[in-house]
Amino acid sequence: MEKTGSYIKRARDLEVYKRAYAVSLDVHGATLAFPKMEQYALADQLRRSSKGICANLAEGFAKQTHSKLEFARFISMAMGSCSEVETWISYAFDLGYITQALRDEWLQSYAYIYGMLVNLREKLK
Template identity: 85%
Template sequence: MEKEGNYIKRAKDLEVYRRAYAVSLDVHRATLVFPKIEQYALADQMRRSSKAICANLAEGFAKQTHSRPEFARFISMALGSCSEMETWISYAFDLGYVAQAQRDEWLRSYVHIYGMLVNLRERLK
């Protein structure tokens, strides 16, 4: 994996990490205004799942020097968190906590991130 002629040195250098991080910040901020009853349920789950994508990329990337299959395993976990976010977003919309425009934006972002993760995992084979 290269970046502008240089090797990528950290997970933060990966485009998929940067995209996932940006949308996780948006999710975090948006869920802070969910009803109090949801702060330790749906809102918390959305914050944790969105951040887990970045956390798994970071941990897996750090281990890739020892094992590319191990990095692929962490990417698979990030894929799971990405899919999980699609479910939580649907709940948030159906419960009336986010508008359709927000739901659609987040879903587009996670579909794109999912595709990037699949491509990254395939490049490790």
């Protein structure tokens, strides 16, 4: 299991959770500036998928006392949310709602987070 200098007691103690949470706050703030017509469509999807990574980690971590396989399943769902958010980022850029620099920054962050999720899932095997 991933260590951050002390015992991991909750999902929010995981480094991958901390990174995903920080980026999701950035995504949330940026999407508030999307056009009104996108607030319940693209912006909402982007916010929900970015937050879904942390939500899946939190739920799975809480269930790991019953089964490491169950936690691995939730990590896989977090990976799915990570892939989903990358898709919505591409749409946001292609529709002109975010800059190329922001797209590149977010895609790089989510690629790193995805790799962290893969590594965490592998450690459970």
